[in-house]
Amino acid sequence: MAPERMLLGVCAVLMVVGVTNAAEGQVASVVVGLARCADSTRKNMKAEAGFKGLQVAIKCKNSNGEYETKAVSEIQSSGAFSVPLAAAVLWLHWSSP
Numbered sequence: 001m002a003p004e005r006m007l008l009g010v011c012a013v014l015m016v017v018g019v020t021n022a023a024e025g026q027v028a029s030v031v032v033g034l035a036r037c038a039d040s041t042r043k044n045m046k047a048e049a050g051f052k053g054l055q056v057a058i059k060c061k062n063s064n065g066e067y068e069t070k071a072v073s074e075i076q077s078s079g080a081f082s083v084p085l086a087a088a089v090l091w092l093h094w095s096s097p
Contacts, residue, residue, distance in 0.1 A: 031058060031071075035079040048077040056081045 037050040054075045059067040073083040 029085045031056075031081075031083040031085065033081055035075050035081065037079070051075045051077055051079055056083055058083050058085060 033056070035051060035054070035056075056073050056075060057069050058071040059069050062068050071083045071085050073081055075081045
């Protein structure tokens with residue numbers, strides 16, 4: 001299977017999961033992305049090894065100007081990630097002055 005088709009399939013599955021959870025009232029949004037390792041081919045290293053143990057964090061600036069972590073998710077061995085955001089997190093962030 002071509003990498004582009006595999007990535008498209010992963011994104012489609014993640015979007016379906018996000019929409020399903022949102023319909024159930026559990027999640028307002030899902031941040032979906034793909035991490036890439038620029039140095040892995042130069043250093044004879046598999047990209048999967050570079051992503052092992054890495055996480056993606058969503059941070060928002062609070063009223064004091066400090067960043068607070070709102071959600072965290074693991075990066076998969078393929079580099080794909082999805083971080084669900086609760087409706088309360090989005091509402092509080094966008095409703096604050």
